[in-house]
Amino acid sequence: MADPRLVRVTTPTLRDVAQLAGVHPATASRALNPQTRPLVNAETARKVLRAAESLGYQPNPIARSLKTARSSTVGVVIPDLTNPLFPPIVRGIEDVLTTAGYNAWIVNTDNDAGREEALVESLRSRQVEGLIVATARREHPLLVRLHDQGVRMVLVNRKVDGLELPSVAADDDAGVALSVAHLVALGHSRIAHLAGPQGTSTGVNRARAFRHAMIDHGLPDDPALTVECGYWSESEGALALRKLLDTGAEFTAVVAGNDLIALGCYDVFAERGIECPLQISVVGFNEMPFLDKMRPPLTTVAIPHYEIGGEAARLLLDTIEEPERHPRSVLMAPSLVVRASTARPAR
Amino acid sequence: MADPRLVRVTTPTLRDVAQLAGVHPATASRALNPQTRPLVNAETARKVLRAAESLGYQPNPIARSLKTARSSTVGVVIPDLTNPLFPPIVRGIEDVLTTAGYNAWIVNTDNDAGREEALVESLRSRQVEGLIVATARREHPLLVRLHDQGVRMVLVNRKVDGLELPSVAADDDAGVALSVAHLVALGHSRIAHLAGPQGTSTGVNRARAFRHAMIDHGLPDDPALTVECGYWSESEGALALRKLLDTGAEFTAVVAGNDLIALGCYDVFAERGIECPLQISVVGFNEMPFLDKMRPPLTTVAIPHYEIGGEAARLLLDTIEEPERHPRSVLMAPSLVVRASTARPAR
DNA sequence: AGAGAGGCCGCAATCGTTTGCGTAGCAGAA
DNA sequence: TTCTGCTACGCAAACGATTGCGGCCTCTCT
Numbered sequence: 001m002a003d004p005r006l007v008r009v010t011t012p013t014l015r016d017v018a019q020l021a022g023v024h025p026a027t028a029s030r031a032l033n034p035q036t037r038p039l040v041n042a043e044t045a046r047k048v049l050r051a052a053e054s055l056g057y058q059p060n061p062i063a064r065s066l067k068t069a070r071s072s073t074v075g076v077v078i079p080d081l082t083n084p085l086f087p088p089i090v091r092g093i094e095d096v097l098t099t100a101g102y103n104a105w106i107v108n109t110d111n112d113a114g115r116e117e118a119l120v121e122s123l124r125s126r127q128v129e130g131l132i133v134a135t136a137r138r139e140h141p142l143l144v145r146l147h148d149q150g151v152r153m154v155l156v157n158r159k160v161d162g163l164e165l166p167s168v169a170a171d172d173d174a175g176v177a178l179s180v181a182h183l184v185a186l187g188h189s190r191i192a193h194l195a196g197p198q199g200t201s202t203g204v205n206r207a208r209a210f211r212h213a214m215i216d217h218g219l220p221d222d223p224a225l226t227v228e229c230g231y232w233s234e235s236e237g238a239l240a241l242r243k244l245l246d247t248g249a250e251f252t253a254v255v256a257g258n259d260l261i262a263l264g265c266y267d268v269f270a271e272r273g274i275e276c277p278l279q280i281s282v283v284g285f286n287e288m289p290f291l292d293k294m295r296p297p298l299t300t301v302a303i304p305h306y307e308i309g310g311e312a313a314r315l316l317l318d319t320i321e322e323p324e325r326h327p328r329s330v331l332m333a334p335s336l337v338v339r340a341s342t343a344r345p346a347r
Numbered sequence: 348m349a350d351p352r353l354v355r356v357t358t359p360t361l362r363d364v365a366q367l368a369g370v371h372p373a374t375a376s377r378a379l380n381p382q383t384r385p386l387v388n389a390e391t392a393r394k395v396l397r398a399a400e401s402l403g404y405q406p407n408p409i410a411r412s413l414k415t416a417r418s419s420t421v422g423v424v425i426p427d428l429t430n431p432l433f434p435p436i437v438r439g440i441e442d443v444l445t446t447a448g449y450n451a452w453i454v455n456t457d458n459d460a461g462r463e464e465a466l467v468e469s470l471r472s473r474q475v476e477g478l479i480v481a482t483a484r485r486e487h488p489l490l491v492r493l494h495d496q497g498v499r500m501v502l503v504n505r506k507v508d509g510l511e512l513p514s515v516a517a518d519d520d521a522g523v524a525l526s527v528a529h530l531v532a533l534g535h536s537r538i539a540h541l542a543g544p545q546g547t548s549t550g551v552n553r554a555r556a557f558r559h560a561m562i563d564h565g566l567p568d569d570p571a572l573t574v575e576c577g578y579w580s581e582s583e584g585a586l587a588l589r590k591l592l593d594t595g596a597e598f599t600a601v602v603a604g605n606d607l608i609a610l611g612c613y614d615v616f617a618e619r620g621i622e623c624p625l626q627i628s629v630v631g632f633n634e635m636p637f638l639d640k641m642r643p644p645l646t647t648v649a650i651p652h653y654e655i656g657g658e659a660a661r662l663l664l665d666t667i668e669e670p671e672r673h674p675r676s677v678l679m680a681p682s683l684v685v686r687a688s689t690a691r692p693a694r
Numbered sequence: 695a696g697a698g699a700g701g702c703c704g705c706a707a708t709c710g711t712t713t714g715c716g717t718a719g720c721a722g723a724a
Numbered sequence: 725t726t727c728t729g730c731t732a733c734g735c736a737a738a739c740g741a742t743t744g745c746g747g748c749c750t751c752t753c754t
Contacts, residue, residue: 013740024704029742036743041702058472062412063740066709071409081434084636088429094455103469106453108441122450125405266640289431293613295642360710371734376712383713388732410710413739 012055021051028052032059065127073103074316075123078134079111083232083260084288085305086134089156092309093132100317102129109135111231117142124151130316136160137199152323154315156308159201166319166327168311170303172205173212175334178301179255179283180213182336187344188253188281189219193226194240194265196257203228206257206285224249229261237264245272252280252345259284259291259300262341266294277343287337297339304332359402368398375399379406412474420450421663422470425481426458430579430607431635432652433481436503439656440479447664449476456482458578464489471498477663483507484546499670501662503655506548513666513674515658517650519552520559522681525648526602526630527560529683534691535600535628536566540573541587541612543604550575553604553632571596576608584611592619599627599692606631606638606647609688613641624690634684644686651679 018028023044030036031048040048051057065071076093078086094104105123109116116135120142123131130152136143140160146153147163155167183191193210196203207226214221227244229236237260244251245268256262262284269276276282276296284291287302311330319325365375370391377383378395387395398404412418423440425433441451452470456463463482467489470478477499483490487507493500494510502514530538540557543550554573561568574591576583584607591598592615603609609631616623623629623643631638634649658677666672 014742015740025741026705026743027703030703033742039702044702058468060413060740061472062409062418062474063709064742065409066407066413066711066740067742069709081428081437082636084431087434090428091455108438121405125408127409263637263640289429290610290637290641293610293641294637295640295644297642361712362710372711373713373735374733377733380712386732391732407710410739411712413709413741414711414713416739 011060012057013060014057016055017048017052017057020055021048023048032057069127070129071127072101073105073126073128074130074132074313075120075128076104076106076132076134077109077116077119077123078106080108081106085258085286088305089134089309089312092306092311093313094309095306096310096313096317100313102313102317104132111135113142120146129320130154132156132312132316134158136201138201138204139199152316152319154312154319156312157202161201164327166315167329168308168315169202169329169331170301170308170334171331172202173209175285175301175303175336176206176209176255177213177216178334178336179285180210180217182299182338183253183255183281183283183342184217184219186253186281186342190222190251190253191219191225192244192249192251192254194237194244194254194256194261195226195228196232196261197230198228200232203257210255222249225251229257232258232260234260234264234267237261238267239264241265241268253282253342254280255283255285257285259286259288259298262298262300263294277341278346281342281345283336283342292339294341296341299339299342300337301334302337303334308332358407359404360407361404363402364395364399364404367402368395370395379404416474417476418474419448420452420473420475421477421479421660422467422475423451423453423479423481424456424463424466424470425453427455428453432605432633435652436481436656436659439653439658440660441656442653443657443660443664447660449660449664451479458482460489467493476667477501479503479659479663481505483548485548485551486546499663499666501659501666503659504549508548511674513662514676515655515662516549516676516678517648517655517681518678519549520556522632522648522650522683523553523556523602524560524563525681525683526632527557527564529646529685530600530602530628530630530689531564531566533600533628533689537598537600538566538572539591539596539598539601541584541591541601541603541608542573542575543579543608544577545575547579550604557602569596572598576604579605579607581607581611581614584608585614586611588612588615600629600689601627602630602632604632606633606635606645609645609647610641624688625693628689628692630683630689639686641688643688646686646689647684648681649684650681655679 014025014028018025021028027040028048031040031045032052037045076090090106097104105128107119109119133153134156136155136158138161143160144163153165155165157169159167193207195207198204211221227240229240237256254265262282265282274280284298284300287300291298291300361372361375365372368375374387375395378387378392379399384392423437437453444451452475454466456466480500481503483502483505485508490507491510500512502512504516506514540554542554545551558568574587576587584603601612609629612629621627631645631647634647638645638647
């Protein structure tokens with residue numbers, strides 16, 4: 001208030017344009033909006049456009065939102081931007097959104113339900129037209145409530161039990177099938193699984209896929225060889241591997257729930273002087289950046305992050321335009337990228 | 348679900364609260380706002396608050412923005428979220444912003460001036476109250492124009508020539524001094540510098556600091572031993588090192604402009620069968636994540652990303668509250684983290 | 695020539711808040 | 725009692741756009 005200048009000095013409004021063009025603001029509005037342009041005479045439309053151009057008029061999205069209850073904005077809710085999995089997805093989302101004239105509001109929940117609820121509330125009060133959610137848990141009261149309220153959303157990577165929502169994710173089954181096949185081809189038969197949190201759909205899907213893949217190869221599906229991580233993190237991966245090692249179980253390879261869990265294994269290898277891949281092979285999941293420069297470079301299953309984000313955005317735009325359309329889900333094909341963390345078993 | 352309505356079914360407005368409390372909306376508004384609450388009788392204020400509470404009233408930020416030309420939102424403009432340097436900074440920004448009741452709008456410019464201009468324009472039209480800018484180049488017409496127009500901003504990591512703006516960055520001088528001292532202590536004397544883009548203040552600062560450090564140690568400051576990278580990227584780092592190697596210059600260590608450039612060196616080492624650190628030592632800058640798991644683990648100078656973000660946000664909040672305050676800049680102290688990419692020179 | 699039909703456009707309300715201004719009411723002072 | 729001053733509140737005008745409704749004008753058809 002001390003400073004009268006806020007962000008802008010003074011910006012031309014619709015009235016200015018109308019005045020310059022010699023028409024009523026309503027007419028100017030109609031002329032400027034391609035949707036309603038047919039309602040005004042082509043000649044006056046031209047005049048208005050010229051006036052807008054010459055003034056450098058930019059419609060005020062706030063005023064527009066207030067009137068139309070729309071915002072050309074969607075909310076993107078992710079657990080943590082710091083997890084390298086998410087930035088590429090976000091970029092994918094943004095890129096298709098902006099070409100469609102939309103914007104993305106990004107929020108981090110830190111896996112905290114209270115925080116998540118507050119953030120979503122704040123997004124809604126900003127009239128976002130939909131949500132792209134990457135934080136889904138299998139039990140997720142907030143998301144079912146939002147769904148019941150008719151909030152448009154699409155899920156990324158994970159789903160919630162019993163909720164029919166559009167979603168896009170990597171094909172987990174195919175991904176771990178690839179991993180297991182690779183290890184089996186190398187000669188491994190005692191393979192362990194460091195599963196992601198079983199409270200997330202991805203966690204259980206990959207674990208189930210792991211069992212199936214083992215069976216398909218005629219290998220024993222030993223429950224003692226899979227241990228669950230509480231979070232998708234390095235430290236939890238390390239914890240899980242230590243636990244497994246301490247049981248004295250025998251195994252020559254581990255397929256990790258994701259790359260972070262796999263990297264957690266590296267820490268344990270260092271602690272206990274285990275040689276990877278000589279003594280134990282590891283394969284990750286997600287192909288996060290810089291894996292090729294790790295020690296050893298991590299074999300992992302690559303998923304098209306950027307495309308997943310883009311596809312999610314497209315799905316959301318679809319449901320915004322056609323709310324009644326039946327929810328469809330898309331699975332993106334993964335591929336295995338073999339590096340130096342996997343090799344033939346020693347014996 | 349068959350609900351054509353947008354995000355919200357129907358949300359209580361200020362009028363509803365006022366009606367329930369039996370007062371005029373103006374009074375309700377004043378009662379709800381702590382700033383103006385003293386203007387209304389304590390008893391009626393209580394009534395209003397209770398009404399608001401019972402309705403679950405949430406003020407509509409859009410309407411408020413329209414009226415007040417404020418938004419409790421600041422824009423954060425970064426080059427690319429995918430660069431692991433930025434997520435922690437963004438988190439730092441967000442965390443102090445939200446505790447102050449503000450929100451952050453994040454945009455990626457991809458180092459494209461046109462894109463940047465459009466994005467900033469869109470931020471301004473959304474009435475952001477200030478900008479946190481991490482894309483500054485030494486010559487940056489857009490930023491000087493914004494500054495002239497009185498847009499509040501603070502710079503992160505980089506500055507623009509001749510512009511007095513609040514900024515927060517790591518102490519580059521101290522950082523490279525640390526690196527060089529470390530290498531000299533190991534016995535290196537022929538040290539090369541793979542400089543960042545000289546169009547950015549950080550690029551020239553670190554290069555200058557490198558020269559000074561060399562001189563301080565009584566070592567020759569050989570211009571042939573520093574080569575500039577066009578971008579802060581792996582590929583540019585690789586390019587620069589190849590160029591340097593191809594000149595036949597002699598050196599046993601390189602201090603890289605940042606971690607990505609250093610990692611680019613790793614690629615060249617692999618290409619040409621160079622052993623690091625046996626033949627060449629490398630030190631990076633920034634301490635991006637997972638460096639400890641690289642091959643070899645990269646010695647680098649660590650800077651407090653999260654705190655830098657937080658400090659930037661605080662600075663911006665300061666200038667929002669006290670626009671006339673003289674711009675201050677803060678330098679954060681770096682520290683060297685020694686890993687396995689540096690060792691005594693072979694001969 | 696008169697009537698009906700559209701095409702164009704202006705009027706004014708509206709979205710939900712904030713805020714300058716005016717005023718009713720009341721207390722205290724003269 | 726009358727006047728002053730203050731507190732507490734209501735009125736209404738904004739902020740900048742969108743949009744239903746209605747009216748004018750012109751054109752066409754009979």
